[in-house]
Amino acid sequence: MPKVSDEHLRARRQEILDGAARCFARAGFHRTTIQDIAAESGLSPGLVYRYFADKEDMVAAIAGQWQERRAEQLLHTDVRAPGALGDVASGYLGLLRSLAEPAERDRTRLGVQIWAEALRSPRVQAVAREGVDAPREVLTGLIRAAQERGDLRADLPPDGLIRVLIAIYQGLALQTAWDADLDHDAYVRAVEVLIGELT
Amino acid sequence: MPKVSDEHLRARRQEILDGAARCFARAGFHRTTIQDIAAESGLSPGLVYRYFADKEDMVAAIAGQWQERRAEQLLHTDVRAPGALGDVASGYLGLLRSLAEPAERDRTRLGVQIWAEALRSPRVQAVAREGVDAPREVLTGLIRAAQERGDLRADLPPDGLIRVLIAIYQGLALQTAWDADLDHDAYVRAVEVLIGELT
Amino acid sequence: MPKVSDEHLRARRQEILDGAARCFARAGFHRTTIQDIAAESGLSPGLVYRYFADKEDMVAAIAGQWQERRAEQLLHTDVRAPGALGDVASGYLGLLRSLAEPAERDRTRLGVQIWAEALRSPRVQAVAREGVDAPREVLTGLIRAAQERGDLRADLPPDGLIRVLIAIYQGLALQTAWDADLDHDAYVRAVEVLIGELT
Amino acid sequence: MPKVSDEHLRARRQEILDGAARCFARAGFHRTTIQDIAAESGLSPGLVYRYFADKEDMVAAIAGQWQERRAEQLLHTDVRAPGALGDVASGYLGLLRSLAEPAERDRTRLGVQIWAEALRSPRVQAVAREGVDAPREVLTGLIRAAQERGDLRADLPPDGLIRVLIAIYQGLALQTAWDADLDHDAYVRAVEVLIGELT
DNA sequence: CATGAATGAGTCTTCATTCAT
DNA sequence: GATGAATGAAGACTCATTCAT
Numbered sequence: 001m002p003k004v005s006d007e008h009l010r011a012r013r014q015e016i017l018d019g020a021a022r023c024f025a026r027a028g029f030h031r032t033t034i035q036d037i038a039a040e041s042g043l044s045p046g047l048v049y050r051y052f053a054d055k056e057d058m059v060a061a062i063a064g065q066w067q068e069r070r071a072e073q074l075l076h077t078d079v080r081a082p083g084a085l086g087d088v089a090s091g092y093l094g095l096l097r098s099l100a101e102p103a104e105r106d107r108t109r110l111g112v113q114i115w116a117e118a119l120r121s122p123r124v125q126a127v128a129r130e131g132v133d134a135p136r137e138v139l140t141g142l143i144r145a146a147q148e149r150g151d152l153r154a155d156l157p158p159d160g161l162i163r164v165l166i167a168i169y170q171g172l173a174l175q176t177a178w179d180a181d182l183d184h185d186a187y188v189r190a191v192e193v194l195i196g197e198l199t
Numbered sequence: 200m201p202k203v204s205d206e207h208l209r210a211r212r213q214e215i216l217d218g219a220a221r222c223f224a225r226a227g228f229h230r231t232t233i234q235d236i237a238a239e240s241g242l243s244p245g246l247v248y249r250y251f252a253d254k255e256d257m258v259a260a261i262a263g264q265w266q267e268r269r270a271e272q273l274l275h276t277d278v279r280a281p282g283a284l285g286d287v288a289s290g291y292l293g294l295l296r297s298l299a300e301p302a303e304r305d306r307t308r309l310g311v312q313i314w315a316e317a318l319r320s321p322r323v324q325a326v327a328r329e330g331v332d333a334p335r336e337v338l339t340g341l342i343r344a345a346q347e348r349g350d351l352r353a354d355l356p357p358d359g360l361i362r363v364l365i366a367i368y369q370g371l372a373l374q375t376a377w378d379a380d381l382d383h384d385a386y387v388r389a390v391e392v393l394i395g396e397l398t
Numbered sequence: 399m400p401k402v403s404d405e406h407l408r409a410r411r412q413e414i415l416d417g418a419a420r421c422f423a424r425a426g427f428h429r430t431t432i433q434d435i436a437a438e439s440g441l442s443p444g445l446v447y448r449y450f451a452d453k454e455d456m457v458a459a460i461a462g463q464w465q466e467r468r469a470e471q472l473l474h475t476d477v478r479a480p481g482a483l484g485d486v487a488s489g490y491l492g493l494l495r496s497l498a499e500p501a502e503r504d505r506t507r508l509g510v511q512i513w514a515e516a517l518r519s520p521r522v523q524a525v526a527r528e529g530v531d532a533p534r535e536v537l538t539g540l541i542r543a544a545q546e547r548g549d550l551r552a553d554l555p556p557d558g559l560i561r562v563l564i565a566i567y568q569g570l571a572l573q574t575a576w577d578a579d580l581d582h583d584a585y586v587r588a589v590e591v592l593i594g595e596l597t
Numbered sequence: 598m599p600k601v602s603d604e605h606l607r608a609r610r611q612e613i614l615d616g617a618a619r620c621f622a623r624a625g626f627h628r629t630t631i632q633d634i635a636a637e638s639g640l641s642p643g644l645v646y647r648y649f650a651d652k653e654d655m656v657a658a659i660a661g662q663w664q665e666r667r668a669e670q671l672l673h674t675d676v677r678a679p680g681a682l683g684d685v686a687s688g689y690l691g692l693l694r695s696l697a698e699p700a701e702r703d704r705t706r707l708g709v710q711i712w713a714e715a716l717r718s719p720r721v722q723a724v725a726r727e728g729v730d731a732p733r734e735v736l737t738g739l740i741r742a743a744q745e746r747g748d749l750r751a752d753l754p755p756d757g758l759i760r761v762l763i764a765i766y767q768g769l770a771l772q773t774a775w776d777a778d779l780d781h782d783a784y785v786r787a788v789e790v791l792i793g794e795l796t
Numbered sequence: 797c798a799t800g801a802a803t804g805a806g807t808c809t810t811c812a813t814t815c816a817t
Numbered sequence: 818g819a820t821g822a823a824t825g826a827a828g829a830c831t832c833a834t835t836c837a838t
Contacts, residue, residue, distance in 0.1 A: 004822070028319045030229035033807060044824050049809070109318050115373055116315030119308050120227045129377060156392055160385030163374055164393065170373055171366020174314055178328055186359030193355055194363065197396035232832055243799045245835080254833065402801070426717045428627035431828060442803050447830065507716050513771055514713030517706050518625045527775060554790055558783030561772055562791065568771055569764020572712055576726060584757030591753055592761065595794035630811055641820045643814080652812065 013051045016041050017065065020058055025106035028113050029059055060123045063114045066107070067131020073098065074135055085146050088139065089195065093188055096169060099176045100184035109177045115170075136162050153198055212250045215240050216264065219257055224305035227312055228258055259322040262313045265306070266330020272297065273334055284345045287338065288394065292387055295368060298375045299383035308376045314369075335361050352397055411449045414439050415463065418456055423504035426511055427457055458521045461512045464505065465529020471496065472533055483544050486537065487593065491586055494567060497574045498582035507575045513568075534560050551596055610648045613638050614662065617655055622703035625710050626656055657720045660711045663704070664728020670695065671732055682743050685736065686792065690785055693766060696773045697781035706774045712767075733759050750795055 004012075019041035023032040034055060038045045052058045073095050075088070098104055118128040136159075143158040168191055175182055218240035222231040233254060237244040251257045272294050274287070297303055317327040335358075342357040367390060374381055402410075417439035421430040432453060436443040450456045471493050473486070496502055516526040534557075541556040566589055573580055616638035620629040631652060635642040649655045670692050672685070695701055715725040733756075740755040765788060772779055 026319075028229075028315065030227075031319060034809080035807085045808085046810080046825065047823060050822075055808070112318055113315050116227065116312050119311055119376055120225075120230060125377065132374075132377075153392065157382070157385035157388055159382060160387075160389035163371070163381065163386050164367055164389045167367050167370020167374065168363055169366075169370070171369040172362070174369055175331075175362055175366065177318055178324065178331075182362065183356070183358060186356035187362050188359070189354075189356050190359035190363045193352065194393045194396070197393070233834080234832075237800095244833090245799055245801095246797090248834070249797080424717075426627075426713065428625075429717060432830080433828080443829090444804065444831075445802060448801075453829070510716055511713050514625065514709050517709055517774055518623075518628060523775065530772075530775075551790065553786075555780070555783035555786050557780060558785075558787035561769070561779065561784050562765055562787045565765050565768020565772065566761060567764075568768040569766070570760070572767055573729075573760055573764065575716055576722065576729075580760065581754070581756060584754035585760050586757070587754050588757035588761045591750065592791045592794070595791070631813080632811075635821095642812090643820055643822095644818090646813070647818080 009051075016043065016048060016051055017058070017061055021062055021110055022106060024059075024062060024113055025109040029055075029117055056121060056123060059117060059121065060127055062110070063118070063124045063127045064131070066111055066114055067128060069107075070095075070111075071131060071135050075138065085142055085151065088142060092165065092169075093192065096172055096188050096191060097184060099172055102180075105180060108173050111173055112177050132166065136166065139165075151199060156198065208250075215242065215247060215250055216257070216260055220261055220265075220309055221305060223258075223261060223312055224309040228254075228316055255320060255322060258316060258320065259326050261309070262317070262323045263326045263330070265310060265313055266327060268306075269294075269310075270330060270334050274337065284341055284350065287341060291364065291368075292391065295371055295387050295390060296383060298371055301379075304379060307372050310372055311376050331365065335365065338364075350398060355397065407449075414441065414446060414449055415456070415459060419460055419508055420504060422457075422460060422511055423507040427453075427515055454519060454521060457515060457519065458525055460508070461515070461522045461525045462529070464509060464512055465526060467505075468493075468509075469529060469533050473536065483540055483549065486540060490563065490567075491590065494570055494586050494589060495582060497570055500578075503578060506571050509571055510575050530564065534564065537563075549597060554596065606648075613640065613645060613648055614655070614658055618659055618707055619703060621656075621659060621710055622707040626652075626714055653718060653720060656714060656718065657724050659707070660715070660721045661724045661728070663708060663711055664725060666704075667692075667708075668728060668732050672735065682739055682748065685739060689762065689766075690789065693769055693785050693788060694781060696769055699777075702777060705770050708770055709774050729763065733763065736762075748796060753795065 016037065020032070020037045023036050023040050026032075027036075034045050034048055037058070038048055048058075052061065074091055076091065099108055114124065114128060118125040139162050140158045143152060143156075143161060146152040147154050147156070147158070172184075172187055176184070215236065219231070219236045222235050222239050225231075226235075233244050233247055236257075237247055247257075251260065273290055275290065298307055313323065313327060317324040338361050339357045342351065342355075342360060345351040346353050346355070346357070371383075371386060375383075414435065418430070418435045421434050421438050424430075425434070432443050432446055435456075436446055446456075450459065472489055474489065497506055512522065512526060516523040537560050538556045541550065541554075541559060544550040545552050545554070545556070570582075570585055574582075613634065617629070617634045620633050620637050623629075624633075631642050631645055634655075635645055645655075649658065671688055673688065696705055711721065711725060715722040736759050737755045740749060740753075740758060743749040744751050744753070744755070769781075769784060773781070
């Protein structure tokens, strides 16, 4: 099987990552063996090492893709457009609601594992922080602009507010991971009320 | 004299848990060995097994104490007293502020580890959920009462609000674990503004 | 089995080294597994790691003891005594003769393995060179003194001579390892003739 | 046109062997992978197996060529010519001196690896012994003839002397592999003195 | 009770070898 | 013929757990 196309290599790599993500979501990084991941993807253990230097390399890649996806879900709108704040706000509420979807279950569990792993793996930490810091800065700028326009209370520390909104996402993700049946509608309604008061 | 012995046993057990907590906060559950824990407490590995059936037993105990402490910090006021809502609110804000204290650093990191572990250990999950569910119910009652008194907007779903407040705590804990230097004051100010609007 | 005496620890360590030396002599370092060594000593693989950090650590220890023994065999006489040169010479010839002994077989084979391993393991190289360089310097001094006394041809470069004598040992060891039946007597007689001419 | 093809095959095979020799000299047989060898020769791993049955086959081939070269260097003169002894002697000293050349560095290191490998691989052993035994017999004949002519002390066991001379070569090779900066001139001068005495 | 030596199953990772293309 | 992707059997090393002393 000589020289496979780059396309195929990329796809294969992604298959492995997807299989690994399922394993990690189920059992955590440390209870998942390379054999588990290989079996989940229908490959041999040795092959995994043609795509990743070691297990940590895979975990870092998983964490990177996870953060990337989060950023995309949040910022798929053009943040420089007029009315961007409103778009971002509705995007944010949509992100919260998306946590209720069964299809997101694994991803949410995976996220919690990444948060914990970031505390002891410098590589994962770097990836995880980058994924949070970058959106944070973009959003802080949006908030500041809105405050200057008078669309938002001026006595709100922008960075503080952003972190609270991130926390509201993170906490919901965590609580959903623990209890998939929680009332997401009630949660989002409460958030809407809190946010609505600010204008 | 079983009483003295009991006392001693309890103290010894607590020493082990404290050493384990330090290790777990530093390196996570899976990168911490029983040998590490024994060394940290100045005991022998064999002795650990007189106090805990196995490693998971220790993790569950650690998780239990962690949740217990959180509940105490939040609910140290008498929630049935008149004006309890205000007391609880200020207790809540104090809890948020306490995350800035260096002495809390390890405990915060430990908390994140517990959240992740709860996803794959039924025992830890049971302990962790109990620690969240119990306060949640108490607080939900408080909120309902406040709404009936007209002290709080009636269109807020009590359970949703509580979960949001818990999330605001969880998210701050997570963000603090990642970046101890974040601006806790700005965070708490933002929370105060958000909460202040509700009355 | 708590706290075993230092004596016992040392003895146990030596047992492991002896078993390892047998394995290494038989199959070389790279074809010998830790399991082989453990089995040879009647221990579990895990226990080996209480005595040695890793496989290389064991190889280095083996190499160290090997060199030490060589130095002792060669220099068991008091090199500062008058007539030391003659003693050392007869010690040297005895060392050559000892290679004929069946009991030395394994050790000789082990030596050849060490020589090769020294080429690619800095740790083994350091140990091996030290074991050769130290005796070399002592003997160079002896030679120089003999030349000053007129007991030895003055046109012989001392360092060159020493290295030749070491080579005569090394080469015999190698040839013995390959062919245990070679005629050691003839070899030693030839050496005696060569050396005898020098005075 | 099988002849051209044969030529090509032979050349390709030799390229692989040369690349392998460089790898083996650098890292030893067991730390060199087939992938390393393929990369060093700019070929694919699979192709290696069209020229060699397995790794051991390559090692044996390398050992064979190494011994062949040694024999050539030593016996490039016509040993049946009158005065052959003197020619062989000067060829021998030249062989010793050649070990000082940087270009010989890799080959010398490779030689030491072969010596060790011969102890555990019957195939390598056969090749290595053949490479030593054949010249040994030729030279023993020369010595005997010289003794009969009275050109050499009669009380020297021919086989012993030859083995000593081989040892003087082997030991120098080993010491050079360990320490390329040793004083080869002093070494050869010492050998000349030792040999010179014999006539 | 306490110790810490001992165990051995389990995990990551490597690499000689094969074979579909 | 040539490629290099794929395999999977080892092998080094770890560590939760046990138990003789």
